[in-house]
Amino acid sequence: MMGSSINAMRRIWRFFIAFLLLTSVSAIAQNDRFDDLRQQFKTAPTDSLRLVFLDELSYSFVRENFDSSVYYAGLQKALAQAAHDSVMLAYAYKNYGRAFEEQGEMDSAIRYIEKALSVEKASHNESGMAGSYHNLGLVYDRLGNMNVAMEYYLNALEIKEKLGNPLALSSTVNAIGFVYKAQDQHQKSLEQFQKALDLLIEGEGSDNRIRGAYNNIGLAYMNLKKYDSARSYYRRSVAGIKEDDNLRGFGAFYNNMGVTYDENLQFDSALYYYTQSLRVKSRSGDKYGMSSTNHNLAVNYRRGGFPDKAIAHERASIALAKQYKFLELRMKSTDGLRESFAATNQIDSAYFYTLVWKELSDSLQRIERGETVMQLEAKYESEKKDKELALNQVTLAQQQSSLRSEARLRYLLLGGLALLTVFLVYAYRSERVKSKSNNLLQLKNQEIEEKSLELARSLGEKEALLKEIHHRVKNNLQVISSILNMQSRSTANPEMISAIQEGQSRVKAMALIHQKLYQTEKLSEIDFREYAEELVEHLSTVFSPNGQNGIVNKVAGSNIKLDIDLAIPLGLILNELISNAYKYAFEGKPEGEISVELTRTADGQLQLAVDDNGNGLPQDFSIDNVKSLGLKLVNILTRQLNGQLSFHSVKGAHFSIVLHEDRLTT
Template sequence: MRFNIFLAILLLFTVNASAQKVTKEQFLEIQKKLPIEKDRTKKANLFYKAAKYYIEKDGEAKKDLDSASLLNNWSINISKQFNLKENIGQSMLLNGEIARERGNSQHSLQLKTSALNYTLANDLKKECAAAYISIALDMPANQTLKKVEYFLKAQSLYKQAGLFYKEAETYTELAILYNNLDEPAISIKYANEAVKIKRRIKQYNLYKEFAMLALNLRTQGNYKDALAYALASEKNAENMAFDDEWLSLIYDLLGTIYSELKFESKSVEYYKKAIVVAKKMDDTGAVTSITLNTARSLYSEQKYYEALEILNSASKYIDNQDCNVGYDALYILIYCDLKKYDKARPYYEQLLRCDDGSKNHIAQEIMYYAMIRYLLKTKQAGQTYAYIDKLKNLATKNNDLFNLSQLEKAHFEADSASGNYMGAIEHFKKHKILNDSLYNVNKAKQYGDLQLKYETEKKDKNIMLLTQQGKLQEEKIRNAAILRNVFISGLVILVLFVVLLYNRSRLKQLTNKKLELKQQKINDQNDQLKKLLTEKEWLLKEIHHRVKNNLQIVISLLNTQSAYLDNEDALMAIQNSEHRMHAMSLIHQKLYQSDDLESIDMSWYIYELVNYLKECFTMDIKIDYKLDNECVKLDVTQAVPMGLILNEAISNAIKYAFKDRNHGQISISLKNLEADVYRLKIADNGVGLPEGFEAKERESLGMDLMMGLTDQLDGTFKLENTNGLAIIITFTKKRQLIH
């Protein structure tokens, strides 16, 4: 019998849709900016983010909470001084979070309510939605309807504010909430809403939503779609920046679905993956639950002793040895199958003590299934009916076809043991019907859908064929009429032609001779033009070859001259000139070697230039080069300035971007934005430009050269100085003249 552990541990991982954690790297950056920031709005926001960092740090040290409170108060003071309402609203809410972390839940609720009232009064939609969610997450379990109301208000506010991603995340919260309330249909509705919004805004981190859909569809007995969504969730999580908690849950869910579909070996494979992730997080609760699932799959494969070994190995993770119904129940099932009823008895008595009416429906399922098995095996069938009826009520409420099927089987066994053979037959029939519904009806439906689709497509093809045949018949009739008219007209023309033939024959002969002479002259001219075109192409190739050779000679002369210079600046100038010469030489070399004399493939050119520059510079640091270029062909008038720009930008990045570092990355991309509009971006993750640097006040030949060359491209030149330097040039490709 399969138990629903996934629902129980899902409660641990509810995610606040409005939260966005401040990382340590971001905090260090905030520390650098705070002393020099002049803008009051930005300064208040920096204090707020610094406060968030301290409250979100691992552990709950008092000094961290004190620091968070102090920084947040500074943010509030600045915000009030300059009437920064949005900052005031978010800082008021953060004060409530600080109070909650201090353990003062009543004061926390008062502060958060004040923040909510302030944001409502000032129509701050984003901050108001965050307040609703924060208050809802702190509500006790008995205020479910109020919690749902607050989530829906937050969703509406995010939608009004145009924050559609946060709206989708709030729908995901609602899906999780209704799943925990055993309302799978409503949970599915909200999960689908979240998926629809994220796809519309092209956000594809859907693993949480897919997991919720899989979980609820499994509860409803739709294993085909549940497995499809669970596998999609796994793939999406492994391709996105995922939470370890969710990955563990997804693996556990896949293990459960495969187990219930009787693929136990696949089930154990996924459970073991889930345990690895849970141990990595040091989550003893998850390790306990998933270990229990693993042992249960081994039990289903009748690997009883291996299952016992797994259970015994997990004893160190169990916090409450007195009433752990999952473990007690599985020990009962294993020992009953091994016919060691004396070893099962202590666990049965333990479950009797645990059945105090305080357990949720999941724990009740686990207990009652095991107790039914023990009572049947120890010939106490009469005591099983009460437990069977309780479980049937739970399974009927949740539309859980799998458990209903297994309960009918248990009822059959109880009636058989009690001598009620007619009742046993009826319950066995119900078990078979439910079992067939669970495993075969879906297949029949799939076959019916496929058959219907096939018949529909066949019918559509027949209609299309008949339509085409009708059109073809009409065309034949029309062609026959045309042919008849043409024949009559041709006959008349033929008679006239015979009459005139003799008179026209001599004139025709003369005309043909003139045409032959003209055609001969045209052919001679075409031959001459082909010869001239071939000579032109040869001359162009020769020109490019000689230009390339001359540039190589200049490079060699510069290289020779550099051997006689001691001045570092002069050497650097000569080396820069060599690189620029080589950048132009590569273009002429490609044009000489290519059959296309009008344009050059810039993706090839960038690759060759990067390899050349990598060889030219001997650096102590390791630099990775990331190339992401489309096939863009430019004529020589645009290829040369672009080659020089690339040379300057990459050389400067190699020489200056990674000072005092041992590793760096240079990214180069050339993309087509729209018709004939292209963007070249050379970026590094180095130190960037110094603060206060203004391009117009530059004293750099390289920067002058790049901006001048950008003008030659008729493009725009832009610098981005964030996490390194990015040079972005947007230009329009010149159209080739048709020769």
């Protein structure tokens, strides 16, 4: 009941805020909504009102601007702690979680939602607990871990059924329907979606939510291969509204209509709807939807006999899925890329993506096995303790029996043989001395064991601290990147914007190194090839946001690991050379190729080569006289590493950096 009262109070505050906004609508345009909220926050007379406005600001910016959402969530958290407001403190943590989830930072999202859940449990806020369980289910759902997602959804469902709010209950029932869909239990999925619609109608839910329920029922019918019924429900989901009124809804509508035609082998109709879906999802910023529709377009081209056209769409899907950690989508698109390369007789590429798909599949299985392994370990430890207790009891009984036998024997011998008594006394004293020595030895061993445990704990704490340092450095670099992004929006000078974007790219190159360091078990070094692949993928996304240009990236090289002092300058060098290739090498060319190779030569030297097949370098090009900051930086960093920089221009630009590094390991 407490959770229901809290939600009712929050709805009253939201209504009050809406009323205040409506009273000033004649002076403030609709697109000034955020400025109006900020002003209302600044002039609010009480901390309670300020907390409500901060909650609205953070929640509103979740999809608009990550930095602003996190900023207002931080203010909300600080004020809630000062005011001892546990409800608003939990909402602040949830806003953090939503912001990080939207960025694809799922580990951070989980951490903050769990903090919210902890606050709600301590204050017995059942309504809030149900919301946090539901949000955790959504995050694990996106990670592809359906078993854990279902567990959290069922926890939320149990509380919501007790509270009796049909609208809140419908959202969790709907989410369970998607879990059944992912497990190919489509009849159960349809039943859950229909139940969610009934709850929405019972609770007089909004038109948008009811339209979403129609869309989900259509999805279930499509999976049951009842395509006419599916299209009927899809059309009901968008009936009577315009595209601009619900971009995300229309993005899903176009995509789902495309799938129904695809399954009927009507590829032209499917292609039309997929193209419309990608257009709308790009406008709405729906990253998951863009990744999914790109994959559907690729499937459409392969089934229609054009596997070469499918490759670009699968790459675009993978780029988004990798950036935002959509593991299942990344697996599907990787398998699709393998199939496309095989169909176009590019056997080496097909084999490479087969290996990548297997690694992703193993990762997903490890995630799904995680909870089961923990349960088995707990059961094993419990059984182990029970066996040890039983064994100790048997040993104690044996020892007591042995002592009684010894006592009887001693009394018998004392009564009959005095000489033997003297001998036994002597033997007893010798045993005491031996026992004392053994006890001292055991104490020494115990001290050694305790010191070893203390050293192990200390080492673990230092490793955890070092990981946290790398994580915070990465986060601080991301903050710098966000500040540069905000700065770029305050100027209209193209040169200034370009310079700021170059700075952001360099910051991202360094942040990626710190991210790799805290994600690896060995904190002192990173796998440079893996780092180079992620950096190239990032730059490809930056210079071709839709992932549909004709430039192909290749990263090759042996298994070379570098420490941070060498990885950062080499990462910056690689960033500049690839950025220059994207900006200048392919002007006037519809397609091209950029290759990166890091190898170790026979004489122990390290060689980084960056090549492209573009327009090549100017005839009067000189690395010592360049005006470009990027190439100046390449030259300076190479000298700092005591390396040798060379270049030539035959069928494109070719840069080579050779240096000797004793710290290099393989």
